[in-house]
Amino acid sequence: MPELDRTPPYLQVVQELRRRIVDGELADGDRLPSVRQIAEEWQIAQATAMKALAALRADGLAESVVGVGTVVRSQRTLHRSAADRLDRALRTGKIYPEDEYAVIKAAELAPAPAWVADLLGIEEGAQAIRRHRVTHNANGPVSASVSWFSPDLVESVPSLLMADRIPGGTPSAIEAGTGRRAVNAVEEASAVFRANSAQAEDLGISVGDPVYVGRNVYSDTNGEILEVGESIAPEGRWKIHRTA
Template sequence: MLRNTQGRHSLIASGLRRGVTYLRLHQVASGVKRYSEAPTYEMRRRRRQMSGPPRADNRPPYARMASYYRDLISSGQLAPGDLLPSIKKLADLWEVSTATADRAMRLLRDEKLVQGIPGVGTEVLARPISLSSGAERHDRSGRTQSSWGVGETSSGHAAEVTEAPEDVAAVLDISPGARVIRRSRVYRDGHGIVAHSTSWIPAEFAAVLPELARSERLTGGLSLDLIARATGRRVATRVDEESSRIATGDDLALLGQPPETVAAILVLTAQFMDADGNLLEYGVDLGAPGRTRRTVSEVLE
């Protein structure tokens, strides 16, 4: 939702002119609009005196412009919903042609950092969602009864009892071709596909939970939650692994990518075992090209 409606105006302008790096237009309580300026040319000049001469930036103007706004978005100074100046205003601020300004914005659009809205301008998008591990989705389901992250949805739910491929059979400790439940879904956010996720579940659970083999989204939690309630067998141990590879043709099809795409992808696998060490589920997530995995941890003193 845009932030310049209902009395919440936000216009971000930036450039190389003396005095102002960027301006933010606020609507204050009195109804009077004011600009807050930061940082000024003089402040930048003093910083340079203290830190030594700056290194030359030989990038073309459009690349410098894109980099500047990319940094503002990454740092949070430009938040989702904020509007960037018009192409004409950008061209004036940076003293470049409108074609150069448009090229800079097009680069940010290609990176899914902003989107153009006809008649409105260029809006900052929310950051792409980080890939979640199997353990993270399992923990999230315990709290919310859903594996979705904030801003995430799932679609394309499919399930069947099928023959186990060789690599899956090795993990489940069954013979290749033995019967196994396969469930799959696609996770998405506002930027597109986050990951294609497949769950491989021992076929024995289909007898007590026939919904595991139905092509529909489960209700009441993950398959592991349903298994725990129906059988009493709960997850006691989880093993997460992360690797990368060049996407295969099958990977590209699952991730909705053109077949000629050449890209590296993250592959996240998760094994969930009960208290006796027996496997309850084996999950495989394929991250879409360009997706990253971000973790935050606390430092214990």
């Protein structure tokens, strides 16, 4: 039986089921445990179990299907954050769940913009490694992102400059090449922007459509920055935060 702590029981159930959905353990269309199953597994009242499933429906992660129960509905609503992906990579060795994949649109040396240069400790406009990817699921583009890396990694992590998917993600490639392990992710979010032509092409939307913009920083055990990135997601996708 899962252990309960001082967090309200229904929230603990919600957090655990959210984790399974974000990780891809529960895929789109999978049936969630019934009210009775949840009540028995966590030893809570059925009313509390009902409240947990209602919270997942309110988050846009599930819906009720007559004759079936509550099923996962996340392909059109969920925006997996950079922190989610790092967490999954550290625990499973894979950065993407089974229902998602990335298309690498560019892997190159390019002039670093000012905010990237400041974080990487290089001069603005100096060459840095740039990887541009678009993440897809069965419904099409989910998000697009550009990650930047220090030019010092050119020789030790050559895969960063190859336009091929890295199964364990860029953190695993960096760890394999340098021994430095990404253990922390910090994310920032901005107000909604309007998609420019390049962003619209990536996401399959119209120029001027609203997009969510976020920035992330991965750092190692010494607090040294390994990767900085910027991502966009189309309107209607939600990033789910959870506490341990």
